[in-house]
Amino acid sequence: MKYAYLLILLLAPLRALAAVSEWVDFTLHNGHVYLPITVEGIDTHVLLDSGAQVHAINKAFIGKNNLDLSTGAKMRIQGVHDTEDRTTYNNVKVGLFGSEFELDKVVEFNLGHHSSGMLLGAGFFNPFIIQINYPEKKIRLLTRDSVDMNEASNVRSMDNRGNGMPIAEIGINGENFWFLVDTGSSSGIFMERRYASRAGLLDKVDGSESSRGVNSTGIQDVANADTVRFGPFEIADVKVSFPAPGETTNLESQFSETRSRIKGKRIVGIIGYGLFQYFLLTMDYKTGKIHVSLPPEK
Known part of the structure; x- marks a missing residue:
């Protein structure tokens, strides 16, 4: 998987942060x-x-x-x-x-x-801003007075109407969609089949796999997107999965109360580790603001 850094914006507010916790x-x-x-x-x-x-x-x-x-x-x-x-x-x-x-x-x-x-x-x-440095496998919590996420945010994102789950817009093969941001998901991108069709992925299916949730299992088709845009980054050859024909799925976290429903933006899927693994991800759960960058060079 290759990535291209398209913009170098808004990094200064994240250079020197007062952390609640050490890394x-x-x-x-x-x-x-x-x-x-x-x-x-x-x-x-x-x-x-x-x-x-x-x-x-x-x-x-x-x-x-x-x-x-x-x-x-x-x-x-x-x-x-x-x-x-x-x-x-x-x-x-x-x-x-x-x-x-x-x-x-x-x-x-x-x-x-x-x-x-x-x-x-x-x-x-929710009381904190969280930073996850995926390549270096480090995490820390920050106070909101240590960084202005309204200024620093470089991903189009928002909180999901008070249910505690940030959502973000990403582009797949030139089509824009809203996804749940889920650090507990091991997949790259999981989305509804009809929106995978809109992104031109049904003609690119190269296999199927079993997906296990907390309650049951399902079958997913797998395809590779030519390009995925995530904030200021464009990533090539990204794995995308979606329900196989005849399969149904609940496009929320696998740990959701049934009374909680995704509202506002049309959520078409979940993004997880397969997309985040190259980046330093900074998220404010209260506001849904997200900043993504490459980890600083040592």
């Missing part, structure tokens, strides 16, 4: 960002998912450590492929970024191996 190393696994965390005093790892509207705890982690958590009300969760009622827990003790706190309404999910204890959604980061 913290994270682990990338299948395109997902994981950080060290303690849950109920137990060392584990947390998945950061900017597209998730809920926090989640791994069922396998609960079982492995015989946790006796305070049960809350059931929550109906809409995944990529279907919907299920899920158990929630209250007063879950968490330690992260040098702070300790408790979380309520933490949803039980199957998050794979018990070494991954939790998922933190957008609600955790």
